[in-house]
Amino acid sequence: MPAVAMNVNGNAVSGEVEPRTLLVQFLRESLRLTGTHVGCDTSQCGACVVHVNGKSVKSCTMLAVMADGCDVTTIEGLATDGSMHPMQQAFMDNHGLQCGFCTPGMVMTALDIVNRNGNDLNEATVRKELEGNICRCTGYHNIVKSVQAGAKAMGE
Amino acid sequence: MVENGIGASVRRKEDKRFLIGKGNYTDDINVAAQTHACFVRSPHAHATINSIDTGEAMASTGVVAVLTGDDLAADGIGPLICGVTVTSDDGEPHRAPAHPALAQGKVNYVGDHVAIVIAETLAQARDAAEKVDIDYGVLPAVTDTGSAADEGQQQIHEVAPNNMCFNWPFGEKDAVEAAFASAHKISTLDLVNNRMVTNPMEPRAALGEYNEGTEEITLHLTTQNPHVHRLVLSAFNQLAPEHKLRVVGPDVGGGFGAKIFVYAEELVVGWACRKVKRPVKWTSDRTEAFLSDAHGRDHVATAEMAMDENGKFLAMRVMTQANLGAYLSTFATMVPSYLYAFLLAGQYTTPLIYSEVKAVFTNTAPVDACRGAGRPEATYLVERLVDVAAADMGLDPAEIRRRNFIPVDAFPYQTPVVQCYDSGDYEAALDKAMAMADYDSFSARADEARTRGKRRGIGLSSYVEACGIAPSAAVGQLGAGVGLWESAQVRFNPTGNVQVFTGTHSHGQGHETTFAQLVTEQLGVPFENIEVIHGDTAKTQFGMGTYGSRSLAVGGVAIAKACEKLIAKGKKIAAHALEAAEGDIEFADGNFSVAGTDKAMNIAEVAFTAYVPHSYPEGLEPGFDENAFFDPLNFSFPAGTHICEVEVDPETGVVEIVKYTAVDDFGKLVNPMIVEGQVHGGIVHGVGQALLEGCRYDSEGQLITASYMDYAMPRADNVPSFDIDYAPTNPPHNPLGVKGCGEAGAIGAPPAVINAISNALGIKHIDMPATPENVWRAAQTAALG
Numbered sequence: 001m002p003a004v005a006m007n008v009n010g011n012a013v014s015g016e017v018e019p020r021t022l023l024v025q026f027l028r029e030s031l032r033l034t035g036t037h038v039g040c041d042t043s044q045c046g047a048c049v050v051h052v053n054g055k056s057v058k059s060c061t062m063l064a065v066m067a068d069g070c071d072v073t074t075i076e077g078l079a080t081d082g083s084m085h086p087m088q089q090a091f092m093d094n095h096g097l098q099c100g101f102c103t104p105g106m107v108m109t110a111l112d113i114v115n116r117n118g119n120d121l122n123e124a125t126v127r128k129e130l131e132g133n134i135c136r137c138t139g140y141h142n143i144v145k146s147v148q149a150g151a152k153a154m155g156e
Numbered sequence: 157m158v159e160n161g162i163g164a165s166v167r168r169k170e171d172k173r174f175l176i177g178k179g180n181y182t183d184d185i186n187v188a189a190q191t192h193a194c195f196v197r198s199p200h201a202h203a204t205i206n207s208i209d210t211g212e213a214m215a216s217t218g219v220v221a222v223l224t225g226d227d228l229a230a231d232g233i234g235p236l237i238c239g240v241t242v243t244s245d246d247g248e249p250h251r252a253p254a255h256p257a258l259a260q261g262k263v264n265y266v267g268d269h270v271a272i273v274i275a276e277t278l279a280q281a282r283d284a285a286e287k288v289d290i291d292y293g294v295l296p297a298v299t300d301t302g303s304a305a306d307e308g309q310q311q312i313h314e315v316a317p318n319n320m321c322f323n324w325p326f327g328e329k330d331a332v333e334a335a336f337a338s339a340h341k342i343s344t345l346d347l348v349n350n351r352m353v354t355n356p357m358e359p360r361a362a363l364g365e366y367n368e369g370t371e372e373i374t375l376h377l378t379t380q381n382p383h384v385h386r387l388v389l390s391a392f393n394q395l396a397p398e399h400k401l402r403v404v405g406p407d408v409g410g411g412f413g414a415k416i417f418v419y420a421e422e423l424v425v426g427w428a429c430r431k432v433k434r435p436v437k438w439t440s441d442r443t444e445a446f447l448s449d450a451h452g453r454d455h456v457a458t459a460e461m462a463m464d465e466n467g468k469f470l471a472m473r474v475m476t477q478a479n480l481g482a483y484l485s486t487f488a489t490m491v492p493s494y495l496y497a498f499l500l501a502g503q504y505t506t507p508l509i510y511s512e513v514k515a516v517f518t519n520t521a522p523v524d525a526c527r528g529a530g531r532p533e534a535t536y537l538v539e540r541l542v543d544v545a546a547a548d549m550g551l552d553p554a555e556i557r558r559r560n561f562i563p564v565d566a567f568p569y570q571t572p573v574v575q576c577y578d579s580g581d582y583e584a585a586l587d588k589a590m591a592m593a594d595y596d597s598f599s600a601r602a603d604e605a606r607t608r609g610k611r612r613g614i615g616l617s618s619y620v621e622a623c624g625i626a627p628s629a630a631v632g633q634l635g636a637g638v639g640l641w642e643s644a645q646v647r648f649n650p651t652g653n654v655q656v657f658t659g660t661h662s663h664g665q666g667h668e669t670t671f672a673q674l675v676t677e678q679l680g681v682p683f684e685n686i687e688v689i690h691g692d693t694a695k696t697q698f699g700m701g702t703y704g705s706r707s708l709a710v711g712g713v714a715i716a717k718a719c720e721k722l723i724a725k726g727k728k729i730a731a732h733a734l735e736a737a738e739g740d741i742e743f744a745d746g747n748f749s750v751a752g753t754d755k756a757m758n759i760a761e762v763a764f765t766a767y768v769p770h771s772y773p774e775g776l777e778p779g780f781d782e783n784a785f786f787d788p789l790n791f792s793f794p795a796g797t798h799i800c801e802v803e804v805d806p807e808t809g810v811v812e813i814v815k816y817t818a819v820d821d822f823g824k825l826v827n828p829m830i831v832e833g834q835v836h837g838g839i840v841h842g843v844g845q846a847l848l849e850g851c852r853y854d855s856e857g858q859l860i861t862a863s864y865m866d867y868a869m870p871r872a873d874n875v876p877s878f879d880i881d882y883a884p885t886n887p888p889h890n891p892l893g894v895k896g897c898g899e900a901g902a903i904g905a906p907p908a909v910i911n912a913i914s915n916a917l918g919i920k921h922i923d924m925p926a927t928p929e930n931v932w933r934a935a936q937t938a939a940l941g
Contacts, residue, residue, distance in 0.1 A: 018279065020279070028184075029186075032186070033177070034177070034179075034181075034183075034184035035176070035177020035178065035179070036177070037181070037357075037358070037409070038183075038359075038441075039357045039358065039359070039409075039442065040441075040442035040863070040864050041441045041442050041443060041863070042442070042863045042864055042865050044863070044864035044865060045357065045442075045864060047357060074177065075175075075176065075177035076176065076177040076178075078176070079176050084172070084175060084176065088175040088176065091171070091175055092167055092168070092171040092172070092175060093167065095167075095168070095829050095830065095832075095833050097171060097174055097175070098410070098664035098665070098666070098833060098837065099356070099357070099358070099407075099408065099409045099410040099663050099664030100170070100171075100173075100174025100175075100179050100407065100409065100664070101179075101181065101356075101357040101358040101409025101410060102357045102409075103174050103175060104174075104177055107175065123877065126872070127872040127873040128872075128873050130871070130872035130873070131871050131872060131873050133871075133872070134357065134864065134869050134871060135357065135872075136355055136356055136357050136410050136412065136837070136841070136869070137357075137410055137664045137833075137837045138833060138836060138837050138840075139833075139835075139836030139837045139838070139839055139840035139841075139870075139875065139878070139901070140836075140840065140870075140871075140872040140875060141833075141836040141877050141878055142833055142836065143872065144872065144877065
């Protein structure tokens with residue numbers, strides 16, 4: 001089986017995987033980083049979004065071997081010294097989550113939105129950018145507020 | 157107000173674990189020696205099984221077992237059951253075909269379960285599943301709701317002639333006909349309530365473990381009601397005695413009804429883990445979820461309203477054909493009957509209602525409760541018919557509603573369809589919503605839109621729903637196999653912190669926060685010292701779970717009653733310690749005090765005394781830990797008016813919701829932030845049904861909307877933000893003064909959206925989902941002046 005090595009949340013990790021292993025399977029099953037979720041099998045729902053070399057990726061769309069040598073950040077890698085990242089805090093403060101299943105993907109996508117669009121985000125931009133993340137609970141209203149508030153907090 | 161008590165928008169206790177990736181959903185759980193399961197499913201909608209050859213699959217790498225319906229039958233497991241009886245018009249109970257958890261000789265829908273393959277890895281299980289060789293004898297399929305019971309149709313089940321499950325007439329047919337005969341005007345509407353796939357974002361999963369030493373099965377399930385699962389799996393499916401079966405619903409990623417039911421996979425995994433003496437894990441992928449989760453809605457109906465010359469409703473007649481799918485899911489029969497016809501009065505004084513529901517079998521996935529369950533179907537029909545009636549009478553939709561509302565001074569109000577509404581002020585909600593939506597100046601906005609080639613429309617929906625199904629005696633008379641009480645245990649630890657055990661289950665609703673607010677309000681214990689525990693039959697006493705917006709209205713009251721018992725016991729303990737008469741002890745803000753003195757002890761000190769009873773009232777049991785059950789006297793009846801304003805582009809058929817206003821009556825709000833979130837989510841579920849979501853089978857029974865590529869879920873750019881407010885009334889039956897809020901949006905939204913589109917295009921009706929193609933076609937035929 002092919003060997004893979006990558007840096008996940010600042011830790012060097014390696015393993016042997018079947019070639020067909022998806023990045024999300026490697027994260028969840030080999031590394032037991034179960035914060036990244038699988039909500040569909042057609043790369044539509046966005047529950048599995050992680051960052052690979054600083055860009056958001058649906059980790060069900062990428063083979064683990066393709067991430068060989070990459071820097072990967074998952075939802076578990078955002079909080080520092082026990083404090084939540086400002087985007088995580090914004091989701092809590094604005095009730096941007098209910099069942100929590102889509103939430104890790106939402107937060108990882110939100111960070112990517114900020115990285116590409118800056119800290120002052122209007123509602124239309126956030127809604128358009130969230131098109132690849134499906135939530136059944138919140139009706140998006142409070143997710144949009146959370147992303148805007150988190151983006152602002154990240155700029156402060 | 158008590159800090160973090162009732163009425164405070166407290167941030168949620170559960171959020172941190174979800175936000176840092178430490179949620180604990182069923183598929184996140186892995187145990188030693190775990191195997192992985194893949195179900196072999198029927199690719200045909202309707203077929204006999206001539207033979208199953210498992211030999212090649214068994215020989216495949218890593219395979220532990222391949223089990224079929226024969227193995228299940230040999231062990232006496234199953235079949236799956238439907239828990240509510242509906243009596244058909246011939247006086248017989250509804251027709252209930254056998255529902256084996258693994259097919260026995262025949263399959264009846266695409267996705268029907270034929271075998272389970274268990275292997276060391278999921279990939280090995282999937283590879284081997286493809287090697288199970290099944291010889292099918294393909295039969296014609298029945299998929300269309302409206303024609304399923306027609307003469308000459310292919311028969312699906314021997315026990316159900318003409319594919320009929322039941323024909324359930326309800327109401328005074330002759331009186332209704334007489335009213336129609338003398339009516340000034342009759343409005344008529346044919347409509348379809350489109351089939352939905354419920355789609356909680358976490359797919360269903362099951363992890364079964366068998367302990368040979370204790371002979372206990374532990375099942376981790378994606379369930380909204382662990383105790384109901386345990387009861388059904390034990391009492392009806394013979395999986396294990398109830399005391400040897402533990403069901404855990406850990407973090408569950410949304411339910412919306414789809415995770416109420418006892419599914420084949422859950423039973424089979426529980427049975428298989430004992431058979432192979434290894435833990436067995438199964439997680440649905442999304443396509444499997446589309447194929448095998450219970451679907452929702454799927455009605456074809458004709459509705460008629462008889463009116464006098466003032467537009468006053470005299471009588472309503474409704475003929476409905478409801479699709480129940482291939483087999484009866486756990487509560488399938490209840491949804492298009494009691495949860496539907498009993499809501500057909502809506503907010504109106506319509507004195508006579510006659511309903512006939514024909515429930516049919518088809519070669520499609522079972523249909524059961526989906527957010528709202530029957531009530532959205534009833535509300536959509538009533539609120540669409542009312543708009544058609546307004547047009548027929550030349551009245552504004554708001555005006556015809558006002559003329560027919562049950563007036564505020566008429567409560568409690570006995571409707572002609574069983575329900576007795578306990579409280580409501582429908583005109584107050586309408587007035588407030590119209591003001592917020594700037595209803596009166598709509599025509600100026602419509603004129604402005606017209607200058608841009610767009611068509612604006614505004615739509616009202618004044619809904620009432622019935623939630624917290626109760627009382628148990630009444631649902632028993634209707635044919636339910638269970639009681640619908642709820643239970644709670646409130647336990648002080650000796651150090652003064654509190655564990656609250658509830659039989660409801662939270663899968664997004666925020667019970668860990670809301671219920672802690674109830675306890676901090678009532679007992680004065682700091683919010684951070686309260687932990688709410690749910691979802692594990694080995695931890696929580698008993699429960700009926702979460703559905704039908706019942707958790708706060710029923711489960712919350714059980715918690716309050718347990719708290720009352722603690723206060724009563726605490727008074728005895730405090731009286732002894734403070735050397736006063738029990739009758740002189742007062743309790744407020746967490747302190748027991750002697751009336752008119754400064755002698756007091758707080759509840760944590762009382763709890764400690766109860767566990768360290770060195771100086772203690774004679775004859776009183778030690779411990780500070782109380783149980784309570786609550787069986788409500790009636791449903792609760794949330795209501796409200798939603799107003800949707802749309803802008804339609806007749807050239808493309810694209811509908812934009814430009815403004816959405818909701819004014820709801822949920823009684824008292826415990827956590828307004830959480831309630832508002834429930835309303836938002838419900839509205840978008842309803843908007844999804846109205847604009848986007850349509851589950852479709854082709855004539856051969858293939859599900860052609862079996863992924864998110866083909867089934868349009870609402871996304872962030874399909875919907876706006878919402879304007880939400882409340883017009884509360886006090887429900888006299890509910891000791892906490894609360895109603896239910898989880899389904900309101902999904903009930904109120906679909907007719908508001910479709911009324912708005914019909915208004916924009918000046919048409920009588922458009923069926924859901926009003927996709928751009930459907931709207932464009934309607935715009936082409938409408939006379940758009």
